[in-house]
Structures are given as structure tokens and as C-alpha cells.
Amino acid sequence: YSITYDNGKEFSGHEQVNKSINCKSYFAKPYHSWERGQNENANGLLRQYFPKTMSLVNVACNEVKIAVNKLNSRPRKCLGFKTPYQVFFEKTGIDARQLGVVRL
Numbered sequence: 001y002s003i004t005y006d007n008g009k010e011f012s013g014h015e016q017v018n019k020s021i022n023c024k025s026y027f028a029k030p031y032h033s034w035e036r037g038q039n040e041n042a043n044g045l046l047r048q049y050f051p052k053t054m055s056l057v058n059v060a061c062n063e064v065k066i067a068v069n070k071l072n073s074r075p076r077k078c079l080g081f082k083t084p085y086q087v088f089f090e091k092t093g094i095d096a097r098q099l100g101v102v103r104l
Helices: 014-021 033-046 061-072 084-092
Strands: 002-005 024-027
Touching: 002 014, 002 033, 014 024, 033 061, 061 084
Parallel strands: 002 024
Antiparallel strands: none
């Protein structure tokens, strides 16, 4: 598995993340957003709940969890019309809905 990071300073701890999840990482070239296709797609989906013009300062953590839960419960054509939750469970045996990250 691999992660393609953007070039922002917020990813300075990428080596620690890679080590903790046993993953390789790559960095996209500046101004080459197509190299981060899944990231750009996820950003677009999240914008349905948090428009680009909306300030994120006062968005509650629970609001983000609700949006993430809705997105991960939505069947996707690229996943054979399964949900991301279903595919994650099939690949890992872990029910991601039970993880603290998305607990509602």
C-alpha cells in the first residue's frame, strides 16, 4: 500500500505515519493535482457538506464524523457498487464503523 502526499508542511511527519502503518509514501509534484486523484475526489465529496466558501473554524468534530459516515456508507461504482465500509471490511476484517474515528 502507498500514500501520495501533497507538499504542505502538515505532512512533515510522513515518515512516522508510514512506519506506524507499514506503508510507502510518495509526494505529488507541485501543481499536479491529478497525481492525487483519490484525494481530490474525496475533497469534492466533502464539499457537498462543507462548501468551499464555508469557514471551517466552527465546524464541530461530530459534523465531520457524520459527513464521513455518510460518504463511507454510499455505494460507489468503482467498488462494484459496494460501500467503502464494505470493501474495507472485506480487505481487513475490521468494521471501520466501530473505530473511534467514525464513532457517532
